Amino acid sequence: MRLELHRVKVRDIQWGEATEVRQGTLYVNREEALKAVEDSRLPLMELDIARPGESVRIIPVKDCIEPRVKLTEGKGYFPGFCAPVQPVGSGATLVLDGAAVVTCGPIVGFQEGFIDMSGPGGEYTPFSRTFNLVLTASPVEGLDRHQHEEALRTAGLKLAVWLAQSCSEAKADEITLFEKGTASEEGQKHPGLPAILYVCMCITQGLLHDTYVYGTDLKPSLPTLLHPNEVLDGAVVSGNCVSSCDKNTSYHHVNNPVVRALYARHGKDLNFLGVIPAVESTVMDGKLRSAAMNVRLGRELGADGVVISEEGYGNPDTDLCLNARFFEQAGIKTVVISDEAAGTDGASQSLADATPEMNAFISTGNVNEMIEVPPMDKVIGDPAAISLLSGGAAESLRPDGSMHVELQSVIGSTVEIGYSRVGCEWI
Amino acid sequence: MTREIEKAAGIPVVQIATIIPIMLTVGANRIVPGVAIPHPVGDPAKGAEGDLQVRRELLLRALGAMETELTDQKVFEK
Numbered sequence A: 001m002r003l004e005l006h007r008v009k010v011r012d013i014q015w016g017e018a019t020e021v022r023q024g025t026l027y028v029n030r031e032e033a034l035k036a037v038e039d040s041r042l043p044l045m046e047l048d049i050a051r052p053g054e055s056v057r058i059i060p061v062k063d064c065i066e067p068r069v070k071l072t073e074g075k076g077y078f079p080g081f082c083a084p085v086q087p088v089g090s091g092a093t094l095v096l097d098g099a100a101v102v103t104c105g106p107i108v109g110f111q112e113g114f115i116d117m118s119g120p121g122g123e124y125t126p127f128s129r130t131f132n133l134v135l136t137a138s139p140v141e142g143l144d145r146h147q148h149e150e151a152l153r154t155a156g157l158k159l160a161v162w163l164a165q166s167c168s169e170a171k172a173d174e175i176t177l178f179e180k181g182t183a184s185e186e187g188q189k190h191p192g193l194p195a196i197l198y199v200c201m202c203i204t205q206g207l208l209h210d211t212y213v214y215g216t217d218l219k220p221s222l223p224t225l226l227h228p229n230e231v232l233d234g235a236v237v238s239g240n241c242v243s244s245c246d247k248n249t250s251y252h253h254v255n256n257p258v259v260r261a262l263y264a265r266h267g268k269d270l271n272f273l274g275v276i277p278a279v280e281s282t283v284m285d286g287k288l289r290s291a292a293m294n295v296r297l298g299r300e301l302g303a304d305g306v307v308i309s310e311e312g313y314g315n316p317d318t319d320l321c322l323n324a325r326f327f328e329q330a331g332i333k334t335v336v337i338s339d340e341a342a343g344t345d346g347a348s349q350s351l352a353d354a355t356p357e358m359n360a361f362i363s364t365g366n367v368n369e370m371i372e373v374p375p376m377d378k379v380i381g382d383p384a385a386i387s388l389l390s391g392g393a394a395e396s397l398r399p400d401g402s403m404h405v406e407l408q409s410v411i412g413s414t415v416e417i418g419y420s421r422v423g424c425e426w427i
Numbered sequence B: 001m002t003r004e005i006e007k008a009a010g011i012p013v014v015q016i017a018t019i020i021p022i023m024l025t026v027g028a029n030r031i032v033p034g035v036a037i038p039h040p041v042g043d044p045a046k047g048a049e050g051d052l053q054v055r056r057e058l059l060l061r062a063l064g065a066m067e068t069e070l071t072d073q074k075v076f077e078k
Helices: A030-036 A143-168 A185-187 A228-232 A252-256 A257-266 A284-301 A317-328 A384-388 B002-009 B020-026 B043-066
Strands: A003-008 A014-015 A021-024 A025-029 A043-052 A056-065 A068-070 A091-097 A099-104 A113-116 A129-136 A172-181 A195-203 A209-213 A234-238 A271-278 A305-309 A333-340 A361-366 A370-373 A378-381 A403-406 B014-017 B030-033
Touching: A003 A228, A003 A284, A014 A043, A014 A257, A030 A043, A030 A143, A030 A378, A043 A234, A043 A384, A056 A129, A056 A252, A056 A384, A091 A143, A099 A143, A129 A143, A129 A185, A129 A305, A129 A378, A143 A234, A143 A252, A143 B030, A172 A228, A185 A271, A195 A234, A195 A257, A195 A284, A195 A317, A195 B020, A228 A252, A228 B020, A257 A305, A271 A317, A305 A317, A317 A333, A317 B020, A370 B002, B014 B020, B014 B043, B020 B030, B030 B043
Parallel strands: A003 A091, A014 A025, A056 A378, A099 A129, A195 A271, A195 A305, A305 A333, A333 A361, B014 B030
Antiparallel strands: A003 A172, A021 A025, A043 A129, A056 A099, A056 A113, A068 A091, A209 A234, A370 A403
């Protein structure tokens, strides 16, 4: 399977007559953009631009999406949403690299977050470095919350695909190639290399906490196997209003650094088998079933080792422990990537669950760490929404616009696939 | 809270929750597995009558657990 990401570098974003990329600037026709995402359930829609370094706060943020569209071997993007349910991961895909669509508006679920485009808060989120087109959408009165989530999720995806489609004539600055055969073919090619599987745990818990694969809700699924190219080409979409610090937004999924890192070493010092988007159930039997079936797939594929990343915290810590335990018991080595909820002083037990088999742990930070963020000149959305967000409280927002909040209210700040700059040192 | 009530007040506590390993990790003694995280003490999918039966059975099992002498943590399965 051969995937070419045609990266058009975006170094600025401006309103314009035509929606296009010229000399690194993404021009957006605001009226046409709004028309592209019309939805009777979201009668009030506004678009804003937010650039890196600006004194702008965006709150509450639901999802971030990288503008992309298929150029060959498919059309649209995000199969099941803005494209037919077609296999993805082959052919050419146009990427507006450096741009993001950010969805915002009256709160859908309490676990949404904020983005500061500058200042200390901006250091914690990758979306302070993207040129953002922010869609703020308000629902029709009385709209069911699940409908609201679905409408806003779809509007964000549509806007991202429309943007990329409108710029599909742009010349790529760089083409990134991802090419790999099936697990069986690659096993024959690289018989001496350790076979490594990636289990990407996904929040699949209903109540506005869901992940979609090929357009369908992953929640009732048994574990399935994806070729890494499918993950990098829009097969997985976030429908999550889980804690904003450690949810994998739709942007994260197509840029998953664990997938890219394993891919980069494929055929050199390891054989990358593929990706299991794994279920995190709300019932105990579901957790046991998911972990057992993940291991079953790993054994059938001949995995020697597995990288497991968590999404969310709390009860998914048990999924993380079960995955580690069952894989280790099956003789498959594990390393897990997770954040910690260790209290504001960092002294509490980091995870809700523990198991001795979880013996290699990479931490992406403490979600409860308190941070101070200064006022911003402009706020897109509603500054008072912080009182409703996880990691915020009514007293978080001061009259001057500064905030004292937990790190978990910053979107993507401790994301457990490692797409961040948080570490023991700034990197 | 479960541990502290038992320790400080000497009142036996039965904990009904869904994710058994977490209850074991935090040190609950009398554990009754709940139905699901969004609805630990009932099952709305079973309709009003079915839900009532689930709730009654859970409560009676919890009361049974409370009366049981223990020397170690115990999960009271159905």
